[in-house]
Amino acid sequence: MFLKNAWYCAGWDNDVGLGAGDLVVRRIAGRSILLYRKGNGEVVAMEDRCPHRSAPLSLGRKEGDDIRCMYHGMRFAPDGQCMEIPGMPRIPQGICVPTMPVVERNNWIWVWMGDPARADPDLICYAIGPDEPGWRLKTNHIRIETGYRQEIANLADLSHVSWVHGLTFGGSEDWSFIKPQHSMQPRGIETRYCVRNIPGPNFAKHLFPPDARFDIQVHVRLSVPCNFILSFAVHEAGDATSGPTNGKLLLDTFSSQAVTPRDEGSVDYYFSWGTSEDTYFPGIVDLMFNANAQAFLEDKRILEGQRERMLEYPDAPQVDIIHDAGPGRMLWVLDKLIEEEAREAAGVSEAA
Numbered sequence: 001m002f003l004k005n006a007w008y009c010a011g012w013d014n015d016v017g018l019g020a021g022d023l024v025v026r027r028i029a030g031r032s033i034l035l036y037r038k039g040n041g042e043v044v045a046m047e048d049r050c051p052h053r054s055a056p057l058s059l060g061r062k063e064g065d066d067i068r069c070m071y072h073g074m075r076f077a078p079d080g081q082c083m084e085i086p087g088m089p090r091i092p093q094g095i096c097v098p099t100m101p102v103v104e105r106n107n108w109i110w111v112w113m114g115d116p117a118r119a120d121p122d123l124i125c126y127a128i129g130p131d132e133p134g135w136r137l138k139t140n141h142i143r144i145e146t147g148y149r150q151e152i153a154n155l156a157d158l159s160h161v162s163w164v165h166g167l168t169f170g171g172s173e174d175w176s177f178i179k180p181q182h183s184m185q186p187r188g189i190e191t192r193y194c195v196r197n198i199p200g201p202n203f204a205k206h207l208f209p210p211d212a213r214f215d216i217q218v219h220v221r222l223s224v225p226c227n228f229i230l231s232f233a234v235h236e237a238g239d240a241t242s243g244p245t246n247g248k249l250l251l252d253t254f255s256s257q258a259v260t261p262r263d264e265g266s267v268d269y270y271f272s273w274g275t276s277e278d279t280y281f282p283g284i285v286d287l288m289f290n291a292n293a294q295a296f297l298e299d300k301r302i303l304e305g306q307r308e309r310m311l312e313y314p315d316a317p318q319v320d321i322i323h324d325a326g327p328g329r330m331l332w333v334l335d336k337l338i339e340e341e342a343r344e345a346a347g348v349s350e351a352a
């Protein structure tokens with residue numbers, strides 16, 4: 001089940017080029033979407049299905065700003081209207097391909113999958129893109145065979161850092177003892193906390209004396225469908241026992257992560273990570289980014305294993321523990337929005 005009225009990330013802007021062969025297909029919320037750029041650089045998003053006999057338009061060719069289906073040659077404009085049917089002088093009314101609103105922001109391409117009249121760009125999640133001045137960020141993409149609800153549960157509860165990421169981001173069990181307060185937002189949750197006096201993460205331990213201790217100031221913004229925006233600042237361990245750390249800032253890092261459901265059991269995960277220009281030093285972004293790539297494989301392994309067992313035991317009861325609070329709140333927001341849409345759709349069809 002997917003939220004329709006939401007912006008879904010369709011990838012990094014440089015995934016969709018201007019070349020003749022740059023016809024990119026993304027599976028988004030159960031639909032196949034063709035992305036391409038018009039001559040002026042604007043991205044077009046349309047259903048990747050010819051209305052004649054359902055051939056993928058992504059197997060077609062660009063003709064100016066139009067797309068020609070390469071099965072029987074019908075040609076479609078960027079707004080989806082049929083412009084030509086070879087061998088048929090008159091085009092019957094109403095032949096068109098559904099198109100979707102598109103916005104490029106923070107080097108991401110966002111596609112609105114619901115009612116075009118409601119496509120408000122202000123609903124696009126806050127992020128920092130790799131072109132943002134003052135930051136040194138690297139980007140990548142991974143595919144994970146899991147449901148986006150499982151991704152939400154993974155990202156809304158960072159206690160798993162101690163266990164899943166013991167060889168990379170972890171380094172102690174401290175992440176399991178944090179009880180973050182999540183504030184509810186109209187389309188997600190926001191969480192701020194400090195993890196105090198912990199050893200360095202495994203991937204960077206060799207850079208510091210063995211007894212070095214740090215405070216990690218965490219700020220998470222999680223929004224529908226599954227966008228995870230993380231500010232993660234590493235400080236020297238201070239002596240404050242509540243509120244923000246008072247330790248000296250060592251490394252200010254930022255990660256923008258958009259997890260787009262392809263269907264119920266698969267996600268495309270677009271992410272960046274890096275440091276502020278002010279705290280950057282040579283080699284650090286590559287070190288972080290290589291650790292990140294390894295850590296996401298750690299997530300992939302556990303999430304894909306989890307999905308296998310969930311399919312194997314679909315009716316098995318599950319117990320709840322304290323760390324389910326964040327996931328529970330985020331899934332509550334998502335489900336509420338999905339239910340509102342369903343109620344609205346039912347109201348419209350009753351009235352019709």
Ligand code: FES
Nearest residue numbers: 050052053069072
């Ligand atoms: S399937 Fe596209 S023109 Fe026939």
Ligand SMILES: [Fe+2]
Nearest residue numbers: 154160164299
């Ligand atoms: Fe993780």
